[in-house]
Amino acid sequence: MRPGKGNGECPEPPKASGRTEKRDIGQKERNQVENRKPCVQQNFSEGVSLSSYQVYDGNSNEGIRRGIFRLVSKRVALKGNHKLGIPLILLIVLAIMAGVVWQYLAGSKPSIRIGVLHSLSGVLAASEKPLIDAIQLAVEEANAAGGIHGHKIEAVVADCRSDAGHCAREAERLILEERVEALFGCWTSTCRTSVKPVVERHDHLLFYALRYEGMEQSPNIIYGGAVPNQLVMPAVYWALENLGNRKHARHSGKRVYLAGSENVFSRVVNILIKDVLAANGGIVAGEYYLPLGSQNMESLVEDIVDQQPDLILSTIAGAYNAGFFQTLNRRGITAESIPVLSFSVTEVVLSVQDKIPMTGHFAARNYFQTIPSPENQAFVKRFRDRYGEKAVIDSPTEASYVNVHMWIRAASEAGSGNLAKVQRLILRQSLPAPEGIVALDPITRHVWKVARVGKVREDGQFDIVWDSTRPLEPSPFPSYRSREEWNVLLEKVLNTPAMLQTTQFMEKSGSNSRGPAG
Numbered sequence: 001m002r003p004g005k006g007n008g009e010c011p012e013p014p015k016a017s018g019r020t021e022k023r024d025i026g027q028k029e030r031n032q033v034e035n036r037k038p039c040v041q042q043n044f045s046e047g048v049s050l051s052s053y054q055v056y057d058g059n060s061n062e063g064i065r066r067g068i069f070r071l072v073s074k075r076v077a078l079k080g081n082h083k084l085g086i087p088l089i090l091l092i093v094l095a096i097m098a099g100v101v102w103q104y105l106a107g108s109k110p111s112i113r114i115g116v117l118h119s120l121s122g123v124l125a126a127s128e129k130p131l132i133d134a135i136q137l138a139v140e141e142a143n144a145a146g147g148i149h150g151h152k153i154e155a156v157v158a159d160c161r162s163d164a165g166h167c168a169r170e171a172e173r174l175i176l177e178e179r180v181e182a183l184f185g186c187w188t189s190t191c192r193t194s195v196k197p198v199v200e201r202h203d204h205l206l207f208y209a210l211r212y213e214g215m216e217q218s219p220n221i222i223y224g225g226a227v228p229n230q231l232v233m234p235a236v237y238w239a240l241e242n243l244g245n246r247k248h249a250r251h252s253g254k255r256v257y258l259a260g261s262e263n264v265f266s267r268v269v270n271i272l273i274k275d276v277l278a279a280n281g282g283i284v285a286g287e288y289y290l291p292l293g294s295q296n297m298e299s300l301v302e303d304i305v306d307q308q309p310d311l312i313l314s315t316i317a318g319a320y321n322a323g324f325f326q327t328l329n330r331r332g333i334t335a336e337s338i339p340v341l342s343f344s345v346t347e348v349v350l351s352v353q354d355k356i357p358m359t360g361h362f363a364a365r366n367y368f369q370t371i372p373s374p375e376n377q378a379f380v381k382r383f384r385d386r387y388g389e390k391a392v393i394d395s396p397t398e399a400s401y402v403n404v405h406m407w408i409r410a411a412s413e414a415g416s417g418n419l420a421k422v423q424r425l426i427l428r429q430s431l432p433a434p435e436g437i438v439a440l441d442p443i444t445r446h447v448w449k450v451a452r453v454g455k456v457r458e459d460g461q462f463d464i465v466w467d468s469t470r471p472l473e474p475s476p477f478p479s480y481r482s483r484e485e486w487n488v489l490l491e492k493v494l495n496t497p498a499m500l501q502t503t504q505f506m507e508k509s510g511s512n513s514r515g516p517a518g
Contacts, residue, residue, distance in 0.1 A: 111154040112147070112417040114139070114407070115174035117185025117195065117206075122162025124187050126352045127318065131209060131400040132157060133387055135184055138404035140386075148411050156180055160191065168194040175202050181417030182207065182407055184400065189213065189264055196221060205423060207407060209399035211343075211366065213268035214476040215490050222426060223446040223474070224403040225396070226366050228272045230472040232343055234451045235364035236276045236313065238466050243339045243362070244310030255285040257309035257338075259300060259316055259324070262289040266315040267493045269343065272478065273313055285309035289498065290320060297327040304338070305331055312340040318349040325358045335360030341453070346394035350460040358456045366449045367395040367435040368462045376434040392460075395435075402433045402447075406440065437471060446474030 116135055118128040139153045147153055156178050160167035167186060174180045175198070183199065183206045186192040192208050199206045199220040207222045214227035240254050256277060260266030266289060274284060286307045288300045301324075304312065316324050321344065328340070340361040347369050350356055369380060369392070379401070384391050406429045407422065414421035430439035439448045448471035454462025477483045493499060 109151050111152045112411070113154045113156055113178060113180045114404075114417075115171070115178060115180035115183045115185075116155050116157040117160055117167055117171055117174070117183055117191075118157070119162045119187065120157070120159040122160075123319065124160075124162040127348060127396075128160075128187050130348055130391075130393065130397040131185070131187075133391070134383070134393075134397045134401040135404050137383060137386055138401050138408070141382075142405075142408050148408065148417065149415055151416070153408070160185070160187075164188065164191040164194040167191045168198050171195045171198045171206075172202075175199075175204050181205075181411070181419060182422070184209075184403055184407075186210070187396075192216075192221070203419070205419060205426075207403040209396050209403055211395065213265045214478075215268060215486055217444055217476055219445070221445065222403065222406070222440065223444075223476070224399045224406075226449050226451070227446060227474050227476045228269055229475045229478055230449045231364055231366060231451050232269050233272060233276055233478075234468055234472065235341060235343070235453055236273055237280070238453055239311060239313065239341045239362075240277075240280055240282055242466075243341065254282045254311070255307070255309045256282050257285045257304055257307060257312045258287040259304070259312055259314045260287075260289050261315065261317040261320065262291050262498055263317065264490075264493060264499070266317075267496075267499070268490065269315050271489060271493075275480070290316060291498075295320065295323050297323045300324070301327045301331050301333070304328070304333065309338060312338060314340050314342040315344060316342070318344045318346065321345050321349060321358070322356045325356050325361070329357040345456075346396070347392045347460060347462070348394040348397070350456070351392045359458050361456050362453055362465070363456065363462065364451065364453050365395040365462075366452060367398045368452060368454045368464055369393045370454070370461050370464060371435065373434070373436070375432055379434040398434050402431070402435070402438055405431060405433075406438070439471065441474050444474050444476055446476060448473055 116132060118132050119125045120129070120132075136155055139155045142148070143152050156174060158167075158170035158174055160170060168191075171183055174183060183195070183204065186195055186206070186208055187210060189210075189212050192206075192210075192212070193216075195206055196216075196218055198204070200218060203220065205220055205222070207224060209224045211225040211231055212223075212227065214229075216223075240256075244254055254277075256273075258270050258273060260270060270287065276282070277284060286303055286309065288303055290297075290300060297320075314321075314324070321342065325340075328334075328338075340358075342358075342361065342363045345356075345358065345363045346365060350358065369376075379398070380393060383393055406426065409429050409431060410422045410426040411417045413425045427440060427442035427445070430437065432438075436450050437448075440446075441448060450471050451468040452464055453466040454464050457463055477486045481489075
């Protein structure tokens with residue numbers, strides 16, 4: 001029985017009267033014919049119904065198979081020349097089969113997996129979470145653009161638990177069990193040096209995003225952060241000329257206090273700073289290292305008050321800066337009286353710590369969220385659209401984002417995430433990043449970077465007061481000493497009684513002797 005009238009259903013055909021009657025169709029009838037909607041027949045013997053097919057959903061071909069079977073197994077009444085019926089049916093079948101094959105092949109491309117080694121728990125979780133966000137954002141952007149030749153990228157996140165040893169074990173698991181094509185992560189230098197033998201043993205690839213002390217080069221690591229000659233040393237030159245009460249004296253005679261944490265970064269960087277001071281007539285007014293885990297700033301600040309330096313160069317680890325600046329403020333030391341240039345304070349440090357009275361002091365970074373370039377402002381907008389208007393971006397966060405896009409470029413050029421091809425092609429990558437043009441140096445496997453100095457604002461952001469104008473070539477082993485001499489110095493640093501105590505403390509507590517970077 002046919003469906004009744006209404007809602008686009010087929011009307012009942014008129015019954016035959018037994019005689020043929022000729023009559024003219026009036027205007028009213030012609031309008032009805034012209035305005036009549038097409039009728040989809042439900043009976044295969046009288047027409048082809050679109051309702052015979054199921055839409056392919058990527059999971060099953062059953063609906064299409066049934067539709068094809070019905071189409072070729074029943075008689076199809078076609079108006080006009082019946083000789084066109086069979087070729088037309090074959091064309092339809094072939095087109096549908098081609099669509100099924102294309103859909104199957106497009107949907108069957110396996111994803112390319114990358115590993116993320118950052119802490120979701122422990123003392124470093126607050127600092128490392130934005131880096132995970134940046135990596136995820138870069139992956140989402142790449143997938144929205146089609147992935148790598150149609151292959152989606154999947155980020156597998158492993159919780160390092162703020163522990164270097166655990167992070168090394170997770171790196172091994174990601175390589176062997178999760179079959180990732182590259183690793184992105186590590187926060188401290190201790191974490192990186194713990195993962196380094198893992199990636200070297202498996203001939204794998206780690207992307208590291210933090211500024212660090214240098215003195216390292218591995219064929220299995222891409223160093224996306226700055227080394228001292230790209231950040232610390234040029235910033236010290238700037239500080240000698242522009243900070244301190246005796247600005248008229250320029251370099252000569254400036255008395256500089258070195259405040260640091262008892263970790264490798266502070267110790268090595270201060271060796272380099274003292275080299276710069278010696279070459280430019282600066283004087284070390286004092287040098288103090290906070291024991292790992294100590295929140296007591298009184299002895300340090302008391303010594304600063306006694307020495308009355310022209311300026312302070314601080315490598316105090318990020319987590320301890322709140323107590324340091326609060327104690328300075330309590331003792332009457334302000335940015336106007338004795339300015340501080342920090343190499344560890346970032347926007348994220350200022351946002352996650354208790355209120356840090358650091359307004360007017362300075363920090364040296366390669367990236368600030370306030371960089372006015374269109375590329376950076378677009379990046380900040382995308383990041384905040386994804387993670388909220390209050391999301392904060394700092395130098396390690398931006399470098400993590402850039403590292404992923406650098407790998408994506410190499411993998412796209414390789415046609416896949418194949419390690420051997422990417423290892424070769426990554427060495428010639430450069431791209432316009434939020435911080436500016438970033439290019440990988442094929443000899444050192446470090447990136448060229450612009451150095452910047454920012455002045456802290458009330459809102460926890462920075463006004464950029466100086467930059468190097470062009471990217472600086474990385475030199476993990478500064479050329480004024482041989483690599484062998486640097487290795488000897490590093491060995492001495494690692495074997496001082498204070499550093500040995502720090503190592504013992506680290507082993508007992510699961511902390512990181514090279515301290516929170518940033």
